[in-house]
Amino acid sequence: MTTARLASLSERALKGRFLDLAISQHRAVAELDSKRANEIYALMEQVSQELKARPGDQRRELIDLLSHPNAWVRFKAAVHTLGIAPVQARAVLEEVSNQTADPLCRAYARGSYDAVVAGTFPQK
């Protein structure tokens, strides 16, 4: 999806797009397809940037996804809302990296959480 096409979508539609991408990325990682996971990574960045660029930083739309049943979706939502809801997002990262039963999800989320704790997570 092009940036121009993203610009025409509502915040709600962008949130839906982010959710679909997160689930697809989880599948790509589970299937050991890092090429596809990286392509999806770039698309998620585009969606996040589009939301951020809108008046009032509309990444707040993604806060809903912090309570999504899929741990990978929560993890990705947390990473993309650290800049606007740091306390909530950090708590979700901690929860996913410590408690979720999916070992892949735990491992990936742990990398982000450790960086947040160490203060090395890049500002978004």
Add this chain to the structure above:
Amino acid sequence: MPFFTLEYERADLRARLAALAVEVKLLRWAHALRRRRGVLWWKDKDGDVEGPGDTDDGPSRVWGQVQYAQSGDLPRDHNGPPGGPLPEEILPVEKPVGPGKVAPALRDAASLSPEIGIVGVLLVAPWMAAYEATIRSYNDPAKPLAELQADVGEPKAGYDDHHVVEKASAKEDGFSNEMIDSRDNLVKIPRMKHWDINRYYTTAQEELGGVSPREFLRGKTWQERYDFGINTLSRFGVLNP
């Protein structure tokens, strides 16, 4: 063959079959129990969570449902009892075709095996017999470094030798084979964890500024790479620091 040996073998076979029959009965009983508790739930294509009482056209299986059903990450707004799909709805009866399709099935099997046993897994998906050791090893608890280094070089079913400092990027950056393949840089880890970690090294990460660990480590010292490798083993539940 002496008569008593033949009798012994027959008795042994009968005992094995009886044990298997009991296992199958227990499995069926467990399935039936879970059915009765009405633990099946799915998310439809609109993202709504459906329980067994929903009067829709039936469950619409969206990828990811199995993962959070069995992982205990149940929908927080779901009012039904906890649980998940049945083993035969999770595990593919036939070996999946296509790149990458086997690994998720084996992870599902590893996740289910503490509950239904490896026999239960193989009853549902006999093709997994070839991966039995790989499935078992995935559930290994994290171990101290010395223990992971102890069996390096010895063939062990379900395990692989793994380089703490990643081999490909270290070679590219000119580190010697002696350093890369030294005993200090090798650990014996569960095979599927090896797959997972290898792919992790080529997957972009937000905390690394959007690049993969392999790219991030380019130009870094041996010690920085080693520390990163040790942290990675810990994050993937292989190393008990």
